[in-house]
Amino acid sequence: MSADELAAEGATALPDKEVMSLLDLNANLDLALDVAAPIDLAVAANANIAAPINASVGANVLSVGSTAGAQALQGAEISQGITGDAAATSDQTSGIDQGAEPADTAIPAPVPTPSDALDGDLLNVNVDLNGDLDIAAPINGAIAANANAAAPINAAVSANIGSIDSSAGAVSQQAAVINQDITGDATADATQDSTIDQQS
Structure with a gap:
């Protein structure tokens, strides 16, 4: 190659290595949650x-x-008596105002030019996410119960295992007299009044 041919050649300078990356990721997340x-x-x-x-x-x-x-x-004589009322009353009044104003954090994207093809990063990713979520779950419950439970259990176990000329005997006798009486009311009342205002 002659000196004239070498002088006719042109070159374009590349950016500095320390300021050039393969991936440029910008994530802007804005979440508003009302529960x-x-x-x-x-x-x-x-x-x-x-x-x-x-x-x-x-x-x-x-x-x-x-x-x-x-x-x-075993000899068991059980007398159970319940006289009374089991009443469960649950009143719930809920006033819920969820008015989360959505945040305006959108950043306008720059307009690329043809000269930007060799300038900067190889991949630019910009993510803008605005999420507004309103959740309301008022729960109301009432439980009332009257109960009698009696469980007399009698057991006898006798065993011979791997023995010769042995005797095993088990005697189990049970006499159970159970009287159960419930006099009363089981009442469960649940009243719910919910006013929910969700503005997203």
Whole structure:
């Protein structure tokens, strides 16, 4: 190549390496969230519970010429009486005003020019997200109950395991007299009044 040919060549300077990147990501997130969940619950209950339990266990394990005996005797007389009212009243009044003003944070995008093709980053990503969310969930509940529960349990277990000339005996006797009486009312009242104003 001659000196004239070398002088006729042209060149374009590239940007400095430290100011050039492959990816330019700008994310602008603006979220406005209004959440309202007033909860009201009333519970009333009358309950009687009786559970006499009797158990007897006898066992011979890997024993020769042994005897295992189990005897369980149970006598239960249970009288349960409920006289009264179980009343649950739940009144809820909700006034909810959710007026979240959406934020105006939009940034106008620059207008590219043809000379910008070799200038700056290889990929520019701009994300603008404005989100306004209003949630209202008023919950109201009332529970009333009258209950009687009686569970007399009697058990006898006897076992011979791997034994020779052994005897196993189990005797279980149960006499249960249960009287349950409920006199009264179980009343559950739930009243809900909700005024919700959601402006997004």
